[in-house]
Amino acid sequence: xxxxxxxxxxxxxxxxxxxxxxxxxxxxxxxxxxxxxxxxxxxxxxxxxxxxxxxxxxxxxxxxxxxxxxxxxxxxxxxxxxxxxxxxxxxxxxxxxxxxxxxxxxxxxxxxxxxxxxxxxxxxxxxxxxxxxxxxxxxxxxxxxxxxxxxxxxxxxxxxxxxxxxxxxxxxxxxxxxxxxxxxxxxxxxxxxxxxxxxxxxxxxxxxxxxxxxxxxxxxxxxxxxxxxxxxxxxxxxxxxxxxxxxxxxxxxxxxxxxxxxxxxxxxxxxxxxxxxxxxx
Amino acid sequence: xxxxxxxxxxxxxxxxxxxxxxxxxxxxxxxxxxxxxxxxxxxxxxxxxxxxxxxxxxxxxxxxxxxxxxxxxxxxxxxxxxxxxxxxxxxxxxxxxxxxxxxxxxxxxxxxxxxxxxxxxxxxxxxxxxxxxxxxxxxxxxxxxxxxxxxxxxxxxxxxxxxxxxxxxxxxxxxxxxxxxxxxxxxxxxxxxxxxxxxxxxxxxxxxxxxxxxxxxxxxxxxxxxxxxxxxxxxxxxxxxxxxxxxxxxxxxxxxxxxxxxxxxxxxxxxxxxxxxxxxxxxxxxxxxxxxxxxxxxxxxxxxxxxxxxxxxxxxxxxxxxxxxxxxxxxxxxxxxxxxxxxxx
Ligand SMILES: Cc1cc2nc3c(=O)[nH]c(=O)nc-3n(C[C@H](O)[C@H](O)[C@H](O)COP(=O)(O)OP(=O)(O)OC[C@H]3O[C@@H](n4cnc5c(N)ncnc54)[C@H](O)[C@@H]3O)c2cc1C
Ligand code: SF4
Ligand code: SF4
Ligand code: FES
Numbered sequence: 341x342x343x344x345x346x347x348x349x350x351x352x353x354x355x356x357x358x359x360x361x362x363x364x365x366x367x368x369x370x371x372x373x374x375x376x377x378x379x380x381x382x383x384x385x386x387x388x389x390x391x392x393x394x395x396x397x398x399x400x401x402x403x404x405x406x407x408x409x410x411x412x413x414x415x416x417x418x419x420x421x422x423x424x425x426x427x428x429x430x431x432x433x434x435x436x437x438x439x440x441x442x443x444x445x446x447x448x449x450x451x452x453x454x455x456x457x458x459x460x461x462x463x464x465x466x467x468x469x470x471x472x473x474x475x476x477x478x479x480x481x482x483x484x485x486x487x488x489x490x491x492x493x494x495x496x497x498x499x500x501x502x503x504x505x506x507x508x509x510x511x512x513x514x515x516x517x518x519x520x521x522x523x524x525x526x527x528x529x530x531x532x533x534x535x536x537x538x539x540x541x542x543x544x545x546x547x548x549x550x551x552x553x554x555x556x557x558x559x560x561x562x563x564x565x566x567x568x569x570x571x572x573x574x575x576x577x578x579x580x581x582x583x584x585x586x587x588x589x590x591x592x593x594x595x596x597x598x599x600x601x602x603x604x605x606x607x608x609x610x611x612x613x614x615x616x617x618x619x620x621x
Numbered sequence: 622x623x624x625x626x627x628x629x630x631x632x633x634x635x636x637x638x639x640x641x642x643x644x645x646x647x648x649x650x651x652x653x654x655x656x657x658x659x660x661x662x663x664x665x666x667x668x669x670x671x672x673x674x675x676x677x678x679x680x681x682x683x684x685x686x687x688x689x690x691x692x693x694x695x696x697x698x699x700x701x702x703x704x705x706x707x708x709x710x711x712x713x714x715x716x717x718x719x720x721x722x723x724x725x726x727x728x729x730x731x732x733x734x735x736x737x738x739x740x741x742x743x744x745x746x747x748x749x750x751x752x753x754x755x756x757x758x759x760x761x762x763x764x765x766x767x768x769x770x771x772x773x774x775x776x777x778x779x780x781x782x783x784x785x786x787x788x789x790x791x792x793x794x795x796x797x798x799x800x801x802x803x804x805x806x807x808x809x810x811x812x813x814x815x816x817x818x819x820x821x822x823x824x825x826x827x828x829x830x831x832x833x834x835x836x837x838x839x840x841x842x843x844x845x846x847x848x849x850x851x852x853x854x855x856x857x858x859x860x861x862x863x864x865x866x867x868x869x870x871x872x873x874x875x876x877x878x879x880x881x882x883x884x885x886x887x888x889x890x891x892x893x894x895x896x897x898x899x900x901x902x903x904x905x906x907x908x909x910x911x912x913x914x915x916x917x918x919x920x921x922x923x924x925x926x927x928x929x930x931x932x933x934x935x936x937x938x939x940x941x942x943x944x945x946x947x948x949x950x951x952x953x954x955x956x957x958x959x960x961x962x963x964x965x966x
Contacts, residue, residue: 345738346688346879350702373702394691394701394890395883421906435701557909583911584903586879589738593876594895594902596921597911598845599929604737618849618924620911 345589348392348437349377354412356432361497365463366428367404367416370438383407385470386445386580386608390588391415391427392437399423400585400603403441404466406473408480413438416466416500442588443607446471446578451550455486457543459563461535461555462493465500467580468554472508481513490542492519492535492559496528517542536562546571552578564611574612581607581621597621622800624820625792626812632790633664635806636716642805643751644713646680648673657715668717668785671761672943676872677722678729680715681746682894688742689890693883703890710745714802717755721766721941723778725872726752728941731934732875751798754779758823760831763944765957768834770937773827784820791820835960837938840931843966848928849920853962858919860952865896867946867954868922873939876902897921923959 355369372378385406390398405414419428427436446467456475460468468491475484489508493499499518508516519531519538531538535555543551543566551567553560560579567577583595583602590604598617600606627635636645645660648670655670657677687706694700726747733743757764757773766772776782780799784791792808794800803809812820868874878895881888895902898918904910912918930939940956947955 344705344741346741347705348703392703394703395693395881395888397881398879424906437703582905584905586877590735591732591738591740592878592895593732593897593925594878596925596929598849598924599933616845618846620849620917 346439346587348390348398348439349381350374350435351413351438353430353432353434353436356430359416359500360463364419365416365498365500366419367414367500368427370413370415370436371411373435381413381441383441384445384448385474386467387441387443388467388588388607389413389415389438389440389442390585391417391423392439393423393426393430394437396423396426398439398586398588400442400582400588402467402470402580402607404469406470406477408474408477416463418463439588443603444605446552446580446608447550447610452483453548454484455488455547455549456484457549457551458487458489458491459535459539459543459551459553459555460489460491461559462498463500464554464556464580465491468552469501469504471552472514476508476511476514485548486515487513488515488517488543490517490519490535490539492521492531492533492538494521496520496523496525515542534562535559536566539563540566540569543567544570546573546576550576550578552580554580574615575610577611579609579611579614581609583607583621622794622803624812624817625794625803625808626810626816627790627792627808629788629790633666635808636660636666637662639714639802639806642712643802644711645716646677646713647716657718660716666716668755671757671759672719672764672945673722674870674945674949676725676870676943676945677715677718678725678872678875680713681726681743681750682729682733682875682877685891685893686742687889688879688892691888691890693886693888706889708742708745710749712749712751713746714751714753716753717783718752718779719757719943720754720773720775720779720782721764721771721943722872723752723754724771724775725941725943727778728873728930728936728939729875731936751780751802752778753781753783753799753802755783755785756824756827758785758827760827761944761948762832763947764831764942765833765835765944766942767828767831769837769940769942771941773831774824784823786816786819786823789816791816833944833957835942835957836964837927837960839964840927840938843928843963845924845928845932848963848966849924851962851966853966854916854920857923857954857959857962858916861898861915861919861954862952863898863900863915863918864951865898866949866951868896868898869894870945870949872943872945873926873941897925919954923956923963926956927960927963 350373351370357367359365586592590601595602647660647666649658655673733740926939
């Protein structure tokens with residue numbers, strides 16, 4: 341973190357990848373302008389940054405690349421409002437800023453020697469991608485037991501990181517279950533069905549496991565009972581939350597749930613922690 | 622340093638002397654209301670107030686402040702790079718601050734200056750500031766400071782305390798910063814026993830004059846969700862019109878927004894006071910809003926002050942009992958009643 345926690349590091353957009361056929365999601369590969377900033381920036385999967393665009397403002401976005409991927413940072417942005425729309429119209433070589441890394445991370449120490457179940461829906465797959473790449477790295481893979489992924493989108497064209505996921509499919513050190521709500525492609529090689537349904541079919545034990553769950557509220561609502569049915573306790577279910585944010589460092593007072601600031605005490609919470617807090621998110 | 626004494630009419634000259642080293646800020650009456658303004662040699666200072674309408678929080682945390690600047694010229698070498706805006710933090714002294722408002726700075730300081738992150742602008746202004754308090758001889762009917770860990774002559778957040786003894790001020794240095802300042806202002810005449818005694822009596826009398834109190838003894842043991850789901854929130858919020866006056870005037874409300882403003886190819890990043898009373902405060906880009914209803918926002922304000930803050934920092938409630946929100950709420954929402962409801966649940 342810089343000495344002034346509000347001051348962004350300048351970065352350059354190195355590459356822009358359109359992820360989905362509706363063009364609403366683009367991945368931005370960013371490189372630091374200053375070597376010292378890059379050296380200072382060390383992060384853990386699950387953390388996020390404030391992406392800062394001079395003249396437009398700042399938005400909190402999860403870090404989609406893994407710390408094992410060197411030389412760049414990756415963010416996948418859904419086009420919704422003022423700042424996200426603006427960044428979608430930017431070009432490679434443009435200068436923006438990032439502040440971070442911010443927030444906490446997935447509980448990596450607790451997950452060591454455990455099975456890890458990753459459940460994602462829609463575009464909330466960004467820090468989950470970072471986590472999978474991190475776990476699959478040769479230096480890390482043997483720290484974890486089985487890795488199982490259930491990832492779904494409305495249709496095949498809306499899946500993020502498709503080529504990469506197809507590569508994971510082929511490996512034998514990770515079980516990947518891709519699903520779509522519906523498709524008219526008769527040769528669709530993967531699952532058809534909602535994430536909770538596929539989770540029910542594929543995740544049959546909670547033994548020695550942690551589940552990382554990120555997705556739209558409706559997906560979370562129906563996935564939670566499925567996990568509980570096979571014995572996941574609230575401590576074993578880990579989620580990442582979104583709240584409207586500004587400072588990202590627990591000072592501006594905007595993003596609280598009870599006495600926790602999602603930007604600083606989160607965004608990662610176990611269901612057990614959330615059960616202790618007011619339902620106001 | 623022993624207590625000193627000055628004649629009241631000497632104060633202006635002392636402040637003039639201090640102005641050589643410090644920016645001097647004092648209560649000033651304008652358009653019928655008091656607020657803290659730079660002290661002018663002509664002597665615009667007016668200490669005949671109970672409480673200023675606006676709290677002095679803007680002295681450390683301006684209502685609107687340029688924090689960064691940038692240019693949007695793609696051809697320029699530093700185009701689109703957000704930069705610090707150079708600022709001065711001259712040594713400053715605020716004269717005549719009430720003990721409650723000074724304590725509010727201490728409570729808010731926990732937020733802006735914490736082990737993980739320091740808000741550079743707040744921290745530097747805080748370091749540069751010396752607080753000369755003025756004890757309250759005549760507290761107002763809406764003051765309830767004594768029941769929230771403060772008091773009309775509470776010294777804990779001040780560097781110097783003034784006791785108003787009719788034609789004199791008794792001047793008490795409370796910190797090294799305060800002693801330094803008194804030396805600078807050449808305040809060196811020791812007080813005699815009679816006036817010393819008068820000051821002690823004044824303090825005791827003033828504490829007795831606080832007619833209003835709130836219960837806080839059970840707040841610490843309350844469970845967050847019991848309070849959050851309590852049955853009284855609809856009643857508490859019923860009359861509120863979400864105008865934000867309470868949060869605007871409150872010395873312990875600190876929420877802010879950050880916005881960029883651009884003119885042609887140059888721009889500023891600006892931080893502005895914000896309020897949890899407004900629906901936009903929590904609105905997501907998706908349209909989802911965790912606090913879409915007025916009752917949720919009113920609950921947030923009181924839960925933050927009397928529960929979340931209490932649990933998070935263990936230094937009591939985030940209210941100093943200044944009474945501003947009680948006095949100026951257009952529909953008489955009264956935090957003192959909410960203390961009773963929450964403490965009594
Ligand atoms: C921890 C975290 C991680 C996130 N990760 C991603 C991600 O990887 N990819 C992605 O596309 N989106 C992500 N989001 C959501 C993203 O931040 C919002 O979609 C974005 O801020 C909308 O900004 P806007 O200017 O386009 O919208 P506007 O509605 O115009 O918003 C104006 C301002 O409000 C704030 N704001 C509005 N909505 C949100 C929101 N949902 N969350 C936080 N602040 C908000 C921002 O400060 C924004 O600049 C994440 C949010 C959080 C909290
Ligand atoms: S001043 Fe009164 S009416 Fe206005 S927001 Fe506060 S409580 Fe509501
Ligand atoms: S909540 Fe009301 S009484 Fe308490 S410090 Fe704020 S304005 Fe003063
Ligand atoms: S975004 Fe400012 S407190 Fe969380």
